[in-house]
Amino acid sequence: MGEKAQDFAGCGDDSRLSGILRRLAGDESRERISIGDLFDAMGDRAFGALILIFALPNIIPTPPGTSAVTGAPLVFLLAQLMLGLKPWLPRIIAARSLARADFAALVQRMVPWLERGERLLRPRLSFLVERPAEHLLGAIGLVLAVILALPIPLGNILPAIALTLFAFALLEKDGVYALAGVIVAILSLAVVAGVIFALAKAALLVFAAAFS
Numbered sequence: 777m778g779e780k781a782q783d784f785a786g787c788g789d790d791s792r793l794s795g796i797l798r799r800l801a802g803d804e805s806r807e808r809i810s811i812g813d814l815f816d817a818m819g820d821r822a823f824g825a826l827i828l829i830f831a832l833p834n835i836i837p838t839p840p841g842t843s844a845v846t847g848a849p850l851v852f853l854l855a856q857l858m859l860g861l862k863p864w865l866p867r868i869i870a871a872r873s874l875a876r877a878d879f880a881a882l883v884q885r886m887v888p889w890l891e892r893g894e895r896l897l898r899p900r901l902s903f904l905v906e907r908p909a910e911h912l913l914g915a916i917g918l919v920l921a922v923i924l925a926l927p928i929p930l931g932n933i934l935p936a937i938a939l940t941l942f943a944f945a946l947l948e949k950d951g952v953y954a955l956a957g958v959i960v961a962i963l964s965l966a967v968v969a970g971v972i973f974a975l976a977k978a979a980l981l982v983f984a985a986a987f988s
Contacts, residue, residue, distance in 0.1 A: 793818075793825050793947065794890045801880035809879040811849065812870035815863070822863040824946030826853055827917070827939055832886050834924060834936035847925025850939065854921050858914030860907065893944050901951025910946075913954060916961050917942050923968055934964030 796817050800809055811826075818825040830846040830853075849869050856863060874882070903909060920935040941957030944950060 801883040808873040810873035828943035831939035850921035854917040897948035904951030
């Protein structure tokens, strides 16, 4: 067993999302890990798990362009959640993959954050994560996912945090996390609106100066 695989062996609870990610990352029989592989591994927790997987990397430092790659699957998943559909991914998205070594490196950075969240999760205020409230979370999340996918300065981290909280809420039917996610979503929308306003104002000043 390679050094990377040893890092993941015997770590975490395999029944939780962190354990599933560790198991996939440490599977040396795979050369690549696709989004479809993740989807299959999550089973009936696919919505919460996949939203979390695509949102969480945007909270931590990642290469430029990461949000554009992770934003498209989030838009697709949250539109389905809003409409009350079962989770499904088109082949063009499901076939996207990472080399296992790259996936393992990403998992190593994500899992400590994930495990902290998992320790605090428990079913409570579950009516906030069941229909019709679940559809509202999907609608709010869809707006956040669109913002996440856009190249807006300082526009990624807060939407990603809100989506991560929504994902935790869906995974364990924890309405407290749903409420926290709504609060962060409102804050993120205010921040992004401020950034867009400032950029538009600066562009107008530059335009006016150019023709004065």
